[in-house]
Amino acid sequence: MYPVRFSGARAEGGVIHLEGPWFQGRVEGYRKEGHAFLRVFVYHRPEDAGKGSWVVEGLAPLPLFLEGGRVLGEGVGLELDLDPFGLRFSGLRAPLLLAGALVPVGLPEEMVRLSQEGDALKEVLDGLPLGSGYGLLLAEEEGRRYYGLGERTGFLDKKGRRWTNWATDDPHHHPDTDPLYQAHPFLLAKEGERAWGLYLDETWRTVFDLAFTDPETSLVYTEGPTFDLYLIPGPAPLDVVRAYTALTGRAPLPPLWALGYHQCRWSYPDEKTVRKVAEGFWERDIPLEALWLDIDYMEGYKVFTHDPHRFPDLGRLAGDLRARGVKLVAIVDPGVKKEEGYPVYEEGRARGYFVRNRKDEELVGAVWPQPAVWPDFTREEVRDWWGGLHRFYLERGVAGIWNDMNEPAAFQVEGRPAPGKTLPSTAKHGDRWHAEVHNLYGLLMSRATFEGLRRLEPGRRPFVLTRSGFAGVQRYAWVWTGDNSSYYEHLEMSLPMLLNLGLSGVPFVGADIGGFSGDADGELLCRWTWLGAFYPFMRNHSGKGSRRQEPWAFGKRWERCIREAIRFRYRLLPHLYTLAEEASRTGLPLLRPLFLHHPQDPRAEAVHDQALLGEDLLLAPALRPGQTHRLVYLPQGVWYQAFTGEMYASGFHPAPTPLEGIPLYQRAGAAIPFTDPLPHTEGALPWRSLVWQVALGEEIRGRLYEDEGDGYAPGLEALLEGGFDPVSRRLYLRLKDPNLARRLRVEARLLGVRTLREATVPWRKEEDILLDLRAGEAEAWL
Numbered sequence: 001m002y003p004v005r006f007s008g009a010r011a012e013g014g015v016i017h018l019e020g021p022w023f024q025g026r027v028e029g030y031r032k033e034g035h036a037f038l039r040v041f042v043y044h045r046p047e048d049a050g051k052g053s054w055v056v057e058g059l060a061p062l063p064l065f066l067e068g069g070r071v072l073g074e075g076v077g078l079e080l081d082l083d084p085f086g087l088r089f090s091g092l093r094a095p096l097l098l099a100g101a102l103v104p105v106g107l108p109e110e111m112v113r114l115s116q117e118g119d120a121l122k123e124v125l126d127g128l129p130l131g132s133g134y135g136l137l138l139a140e141e142e143g144r145r146y147y148g149l150g151e152r153t154g155f156l157d158k159k160g161r162r163w164t165n166w167a168t169d170d171p172h173h174h175p176d177t178d179p180l181y182q183a184h185p186f187l188l189a190k191e192g193e194r195a196w197g198l199y200l201d202e203t204w205r206t207v208f209d210l211a212f213t214d215p216e217t218s219l220v221y222t223e224g225p226t227f228d229l230y231l232i233p234g235p236a237p238l239d240v241v242r243a244y245t246a247l248t249g250r251a252p253l254p255p256l257w258a259l260g261y262h263q264c265r266w267s268y269p270d271e272k273t274v275r276k277v278a279e280g281f282w283e284r285d286i287p288l289e290a291l292w293l294d295i296d297y298m299e300g301y302k303v304f305t306h307d308p309h310r311f312p313d314l315g316r317l318a319g320d321l322r323a324r325g326v327k328l329v330a331i332v333d334p335g336v337k338k339e340e341g342y343p344v345y346e347e348g349r350a351r352g353y354f355v356r357n358r359k360d361e362e363l364v365g366a367v368w369p370q371p372a373v374w375p376d377f378t379r380e381e382v383r384d385w386w387g388g389l390h391r392f393y394l395e396r397g398v399a400g401i402w403n404d405m406n407e408p409a410a411f412q413v414e415g416r417p418a419p420g421k422t423l424p425s426t427a428k429h430g431d432r433w434h435a436e437v438h439n440l441y442g443l444l445m446s447r448a449t450f451e452g453l454r455r456l457e458p459g460r461r462p463f464v465l466t467r468s469g470f471a472g473v474q475r476y477a478w479v480w481t482g483d484n485s486s487y488y489e490h491l492e493m494s495l496p497m498l499l500n501l502g503l504s505g506v507p508f509v510g511a512d513i514g515g516f517s518g519d520a521d522g523e524l525l526c527r528w529t530w531l532g533a534f535y536p537f538m539r540n541h542s543g544k545g546s547r548r549q550e551p552w553a554f555g556k557r558w559e560r561c562i563r564e565a566i567r568f569r570y571r572l573l574p575h576l577y578t579l580a581e582e583a584s585r586t587g588l589p590l591l592r593p594l595f596l597h598h599p600q601d602p603r604a605e606a607v608h609d610q611a612l613l614g615e616d617l618l619l620a621p622a623l624r625p626g627q628t629h630r631l632v633y634l635p636q637g638v639w640y641q642a643f644t645g646e647m648y649a650s651g652f653h654p655a656p657t658p659l660e661g662i663p664l665y666q667r668a669g670a671a672i673p674f675t676d677p678l679p680h681t682e683g684a685l686p687w688r689s690l691v692w693q694v695a696l697g698e699e700i701r702g703r704l705y706e707d708e709g710d711g712y713a714p715g716l717e718a719l720l721e722g723g724f725d726p727v728s729r730r731l732y733l734r735l736k737d738p739n740l741a742r743r744l745r746v747e748a749r750l751l752g753v754r755t756l757r758e759a760t761v762p763w764r765k766e767e768d769i770l771l772d773l774r775a776g777e778a779e780a781w782l
Contacts, residue, residue, distance in 0.1 A: 387452015
C-alpha cells in the first residue's frame with residue numbers, strides 16, 4: 001500500500017475538491033433531520049466520480065468553505081493534510097490514507113512501503129477492479145472504546161480485535177468467530193464523555209482493525225475502488241446514534257403482535273404438529289403470539305409452495321390459529337429451485353432475473369433446493385417481482401415473512417463446494433460483480449419482501465425477519481443473531497451482540513431463546529426466557545437433532561418459571577410498544593448499553609452483562625448454571641428493585657438471582673406502564689388495564705404510546721407527571737390520558753411503599769400501595 005497524495009484543494013459550490021496527479025476527492029457537508037455530516041470521498045477511476053449510495057438518501061447540502069487547512073461548515077469542522085492525505089475530526093486523528101491491496105503485516109509503517117504509486121497492476125479474477133483498496137489509519141488514544149459494527153461475537157467494547165464485514169453463514173459462534181451474518185461498517189467511538197461516529201459507505205469487503213495489529217493504530221479498510229466515509233459528530237453517544245439512524249434510515253413502527261412471544265423449530269414437520277404445539281400453549285395458559293414454519297412446510301424446498309400432504313391447507317391452518325389470536329409466519333429463502341414447470345423458476349428464467357456467472361449464463365448451485373438459482377435483488381424490477389410473489393402467503397393468511405439463508409448461503413456452485421459457503425466473487429449482478437454487492441444481498445432481499453407486503457396490503461404494517469443485512473436493513477426488517485447454541489456462554493454473548501446491533505441502527509433484534517443448536521435443559525431455558533422477555537424480538541427456536549424446547553418440555557418446575565417470564569413480557573408490552581414508537585422516531589434502540597445514558601461514568605463503558613430497557617429499567621440476568629447471586633452495577637442516581645421496591649444508590653451491589661425472576665431495577669422518578677398479561681395481543685389496544693409503576697423521585701414522569709396496533713392511523717400519547725417531596729412526604733400525580741374513559745382500571749403502583757397516611761383518591765394495598773388514577777390526578781401523603 002502507498003500514501004494517497006493531493007497537490008491542492010479548492011472550494012467550489014460549497015464543496016471542497018481535492019486534486020492530485022493520481023487521486024481525486026471531495027469533502028461534502030450534509031444535513032438531515034437537524035444533524036450535520038461530513039462526507040470524505042476519494043477515488044482514482046473517472047467512472048467513480050459520481051458514486052451513489054445504496055443506503056444514504058434524502059440529504060440536504062451543507063455548504064463548506066476552506067480556511068487554511070480547515071474545512072468549516074455550520075456545526076461541523078475538519079482539518080486536512082493533503083500530502084500525504086490525512087484528517088482530524090472531533091477526537092479522531094487519521095494521519096494517513098493508504099491505497100492498494102491489504103496484506104497481513106505487523107506494523108503500520110510496513111503498510112506504507114508495500115508498493116509504489118503507479119506500480120504495474122495485474123488483473124486477477126476476484127471481482128475487484130484494478131487498483132482497488134483503501135485504508136485509513138487512525139491514531140489510537142488512551143481510553144478510547146469502540147462500539148457498533150453490528151452483530152459480533154465477544155464483549156461490548158470491540159477494540160483489540162480485527163473485524164471483517166462480509167456476510168457469512170457460520171453456525172459455529174465461538175468467542176472469536178468473525179465474520180457472521182450481518183455487515184455494518186459503522187463505528188461509535190467514545191473517549192471520556194465525548195463520542196463521534198464514522199460510517200464507511202462501501203459495500204465491498206471491509207476490515208476494521210481496531211488496535212489489533214498495532215495497539216497504537218487502527219485501520220479502516222475497503223477492498224473497493226473508492227473510499228467513501230461519513231463523519232458523524234457527537235458530542236454524546238446518544239447524539240451519534242440519533243444522527244447515524246437519520247443518515248441510514250430508521251425502523252418503522254412494527255405491528256403490536258410482533259412484540260409478543262414467538263415459538264419456532266426446525267421443523268414442525270406437519271400441520272398436526274403445529275396444531276398440537278398451539279394446543280399446548282392454550283392448555284397451559286401460556287401466552288402465544290405466533291408460530292413459525294421452517295423450510296419443511298414447502299414442497300421440495302420450493303419457495304411460494306406448501307407441501308400438499310404435510311400441509312394440505314395452509315390457509316385453513318392460518319385461519320384456525322388466527323381465530324385464537326395466533327399468527328403464522330413462514331420462512332422464505334432466496335434460493336429458487338431450478339425445476340422445469342415450477343412457475344417461480346420459469347418466470348424468473350424467462351425474464352432473466354437470476355444471478356449470472358462470468359460466461360453470462362445462469363449461475364446454478366445448490367442450497368436447500370438442489371439445483372438452485374438466486375434472484376438478482378440489485379435490480380428494481382427483480383425486487384418488484386419477488387415482492388409480488390408474496391401474494392401466495394397473504395392469500396393463505398400468513399402474517400409475517402422470515403428471510404433466511406440470504407448472505408446468500410450456498411452449499412455448491414456449478415458442481416463444486418461453494419467457497420466461503422456463498423456465491424463466487426465473480427458472479428454477475430447486472431453490470432456488477434458479486435464482490436461489490438455480496439454484503440447487500442440480505443438488505444435488498446428484505447427490501448423486496450417489505451415493499452411487496454406493503455404494496456399487497458397497504459393498510460397493514462409488514463413484518464419481516466432477516467438473518468443477513470447491511471447498514472440500513474432496519475428500514476425493512478427485524479434481525480436475529482442466527483444459529484447460536486444451547487450454551488450459557490451464548491446466553492451471555494447475546495446481550496453485547498444485541499446491544500451493538502442497536503447502536504448500529506437496528507432496534508428490533510433478538511437471539512434464539514434456548515439456543516438453536518445443541519441441547520438445552522430446563523434451567524438454561526428458564527434463564528434464557530427471562531432474559532428474552534427483554535429482547536425486542538422474543539422467539540424460542542431450536543434446530544433438528546436437538547431437544548424440543550417448548551415451555552413445557554422439561555417438566556412442571558421449569559414450565560412454571562418459563563410461563564411467568566412470558567407472562568411478564570405481556571405485562572411489559574405497554575412500555576415495549578412505547579419504546580418501539582420512540583425507536584421509529586429517534587432511532588434509539590429499545591435495549592441499550594449503560595453508557596448510552598451515563599457517558600460520564602467510566603465503569604459503565606465496558607458492562608456487557610447488563611442492559612437498559614429504554615432509559616428507566618436496568619436488567620442484570622443470571623448467566624451461569626446454579627447461580628444464586630450476582631454482582632450488579634447501578635450507574636448514577638437512585639434505583640429501586642423493580643419487584644421488591646428496595647432502594648439502592650449507584651455502585652456495585654450483590655443481588656439474588658431467583659429462578660422465578662430476574663434482577664431488575666427502576667430509575668427513581670420513572671413511571672413505567674404495565675398491563676395484565678393476556679393470552680395474545682389481538683384487540684388489546686387501548687390497554688383496558690393499566691398500572692403505572694412509580695419509583696419515587698423529586699420529579700416523576702412516564703409516557704405511554706397507543707394506536708390501533710397495526711395500520712397507519714395516528715396514535716395517542718398518555719403522560720403521567722408529578723413529584724415526591726421527601727420532607728413533607730407528599731406525592732402528587734397528574735395523568736393526561738386521552739383513552740382514560742376506555743379503560744377498566746388505571747392505577748399507580750408506588751414501588752416499595754407499604755403504608756399510606758392519607759390520599760385524595762381511593763387506594764388499596766397489595767404488596768405495594770396502589771392509587772386509583774381514574775380521576776386524572778391524585779395526592780397522597782406517605
